[in-house]
Amino acid sequence: MIHSLAFLLLLAGQPELGQRGTTFTLAAPTGVNEIVFYTPGLTCSRVEAGKDGTTLHLKAAADCRLGEHAYRLRTASGFGPLATLQITPFPVVAVADEAPTTPAKAQKLRLNVSVAGKLDSEEEAHFAVALTKGQRFAAEVQGVRLGRGPIDLWLRVTGPDGKTITEVDDTSLFRQDPFISLNAPQDGTYLVSVGQSGDGRDQEPYILHVGDFARPVAIFPLGGQAGKKLNVRHLGEKGETEATQEVTLPTIKGINVLVADNGPKGTAAPTGQPFRVSAFADVNETADSADASKAPRAERWPVAFNGIITRPDERDHFRFAARKGDVVEF
Numbered sequence: 001m002i003h004s005l006a007f008l009l010l011l012a013g014q015p016e017l018g019q020r021g022t023t024f025t026l027a028a029p030t031g032v033n034e035i036v037f038y039t040p041g042l043t044c045s046r047v048e049a050g051k052d053g054t055t056l057h058l059k060a061a062a063d064c065r066l067g068e069h070a071y072r073l074r075t076a077s078g079f080g081p082l083a084t085l086q087i088t089p090f091p092v093v094a095v096a097d098e099a100p101t102t103p104a105k106a107q108k109l110r111l112n113v114s115v116a117g118k119l120d121s122e123e124e125a126h127f128a129v130a131l132t133k134g135q136r137f138a139a140e141v142q143g144v145r146l147g148r149g150p151i152d153l154w155l156r157v158t159g160p161d162g163k164t165i166t167e168v169d170d171t172s173l174f175r176q177d178p179f180i181s182l183n184a185p186q187d188g189t190y191l192v193s194v195g196q197s198g199d200g201r202d203q204e205p206y207i208l209h210v211g212d213f214a215r216p217v218a219i220f221p222l223g224g225q226a227g228k229k230l231n232v233r234h235l236g237e238k239g240e241t242e243a244t245q246e247v248t249l250p251t252i253k254g255i256n257v258l259v260a261d262n263g264p265k266g267t268a269a270p271t272g273q274p275f276r277v278s279a280f281a282d283v284n285e286t287a288d289s290a291d292a293s294k295a296p297r298a299e300r301w302p303v304a305f306n307g308i309i310t311r312p313d314e315r316d317h318f319r320f321a322a323r324k325g326d327v328v329e330f
Contacts, residue, residue, distance in 0.1 A: 015146055015205035016085035017092050017116045021062040024092070026085065028054040034074040041065055041087075060087050066259055067271050068145075084147055086207060088114040088270050100126045103158075103191055111137075112211030112267055117194075119153075120202040124195040129210055131184035138215040139192050140179035140270060142207040151204045152176045152197040160188025169197055173217060173273065181215045181237055213267040214243065214260040221284060221306035223276030227251045230282075234260055235308075253277050280304040285316050292317040301328070 018024035023045070026035070032054040035044050041064030046057040064087050073080040093109065095117040100107040106126040109115065117125055131137055143153040155178040156167040165185070168178035184190065194208055217236030224230040226249055234243040243262045250256060257272030281298070285307035288294035295317035298305070307316040322328060 015116050015118075015142075015148075015207050016083075017114060017207055018058060018060050018085065018087055019092055019114075020060050020064045020066065020087050020089050023057065023059045026056040026058055028056055028073055030054060031075045032056070032073045033076065036072050036074060036079070038070045039065065042069055042071075065257075066268075067257060068147075086142065086146070088207070088209065089268060090114045090209065090211065090270060092116055095125065102126065103193075106191055109192075109210055112213065113209075114270060115208040115210070116205075117208065118203050118205045119194070119196055120204075121196060124193055125208075127192045127194075127208070127210065128189050129192060130189050131187070133184055133186050135184045136181075136212045137184055137190070138179070138181045138209075138211060138213050140174075140209045140215060141177050141194055142209075142271065143204070144176040145174065145271075146205055146207070148205055149201065150176075151201070151206070153206060154178060154195055154197050155180055156191075156193045156195075157182065158191040158193065160186060160190065165190075171217075179215055181217075209270040211267060211270075214262045214269045216243075216260050216273070219258060219260065219273055219275070220308055221282060221304075222274075223278060223282075223304060223306070224249050225281055225304075226253050226277050226279055232258065234262070249277050253279055278304060282306055283318060285318075289316040289318070290314070292319075295319050297321070 016026055030053050035056050041061045043059050044056055045059055048055040066087050066089060068084050068086060070082055070084050072082055090112050093113045093115045096107045098105060101123060103126050106128040108128045119125060139155060141153050141155050143151040154169045157165045157180055159165050166180055166182060168180055170176055171178055192210060215237060216234035220233045220235055229246060229248050232245045232247055245261055254277060256275045256277045258275035259269050259272045261268040280302045282304045283296050283298045286296050289307060297319040301320055303320060305318040
């Protein structure tokens with residue numbers, strides 16, 4: 001098997017990241033002969049042995065699923081432990097040789113790119129983006145979701161006037177991974193900063209996505225019936241109107257991933273949101289859900305009821321038909 005120390009050294013570098021529809025390389029320890037993937041869309045065209053390690057030449061198909069892909073490396077003595085790499089829809093940008101550790105050294109970025117970097121304890125990274133007044137902007141960090149350790153990152157956006165517009169640490173959607181969505185209040189250069197919360201560890205990898213992509217806080221409904229078409233609403237996203245997205249659900253039931261997309265004029269999110277696919281038919285809340293006598297009714301069950309609580313004292317009601325003696329689980 002691959003020596004554990006060599007594998008740890010592999011994980012200590014930059015996050016393993018590639019753009020969908022392109023070729024990219026992956027650094028591996030010396031003696032690796034093959035890489036085995038567990039999901040479709042990724043292939044290895046060449047294994048290049050070198051003095052200091054092995055370079056794997058990979059290709060991500062144009063329709064490769066975004067997000068996490070698991071793999072194992074094989075040597076002459078067997079397979080190494082399970083590892084993961086990330087696929088992004090955006091071009092991958094490396095952090096500059098002169099690390100942008102202060103605002104004065106901020107690295108300039110264009111929109112819709114993914115930055116692969118790493119942070120030492122108490123270190124910050126700063127990036128500059130040019131925006132026009134009213135332009136939609138989103139930033140998202142992958143840290144703990146990379147599966148390398150309990151990294152806790154914060155994300156901050158500073159305006160051209162030097163004042164903090166917003167700062168986010170933990171989020172309900174991605175837990176320790178923060179994200180931001182806003183409309184630029186003025187023309188100018190904005191500063192996007194990433195850092196570790198509390199006492200972190202050195203050489204922690206992260207991925208920063210910046211652009212005008214869709215980044216809703218939540219989606220509604222949170223699931224749907226396998227194989228069916230469904231209109232999904234984007235909630236809590238900055239913009240003039242609430243976006244609606246039509247999706248065809250997979251036939252495989254369980255926890256799936258839905259990538260938010262604002263349509264032909266928008267840009268899809270770089271990562272997906274948890275989405276439940278089940279065999280049950282769905283009944284969504286309506287304007288009458290607050291009235292038990294008029295609430296939406298399911299003609300048969302099993303059924304999935306979907307609603308939104310928008311205030312502390314709100315109650316939603318749903319009705320279903322049952323016969324005496326039926327056993328019903330909720």
